[in-house]
Amino acid sequence: GAVVSQHPSRVICKSGTSVKIECRSLDFQATTMFWYRQFPKQSLMLMATSNEGSKATYEQGVEKDKFLINHASLTLSTLTVTSAHPEDSSFYICSAPFMDGQETQYFGPGTRLLVL
């Protein structure tokens, strides 16, 4: 199957700093990628849809200025958490649809963010 990677896998930062998370489709191109957030022992919540060559679309309640998304190429999307606060600590997961005729979404391994 298709492979999606994320970097870093884990990051600890101080409150007020910004953190960038990368999502890459390793062996296929993805004009669209999705970013999710997962709190401990909870389900995944879709944050935004990243679109190559255009602006991301955000889900209701997600702050665009806080969670900056850039889809730089057909294999790379980045999520930047700006001015991070402890409440932003979470598990961030990306996914990309693979054109296998059924457009199955493949997920990255996730990035655990801890804001001190």
Add this chain to the structure above:
Amino acid sequence: AQSVTQLDSHVSVSEGTPVLLRCNYSSSYSPSLFWYVQHPNKGLQLLLKYTSAATLVKGINGFEAEFKKSETSFHLTKPSAHMSDAAEYFCVVRRGLGGYNKLIFGAGTRLAVHP
């Protein structure tokens, strides 16, 4: 609108016994349905998917699920549980076939397998 309900937040079984994880969906359109598994601190792995073909879907690791439109259900089963099956399982609905349609996740079911 699409939604998915996983009827059990926790399921506990003994090794070697059958597994049943229940999922009901709601969709205004013909849905695509998926089961994903998440092991601790790991990414999500696709177990199986239904996309309007055969209603009985076989997946990896001996899991299978049956799409029942009349019952709006997509329950996940396995004849014999292994210790390695202990994980969090998510039932997911997607509107239609397109990969660009959003995925809606259920709340998850934590499966515990006892020796």
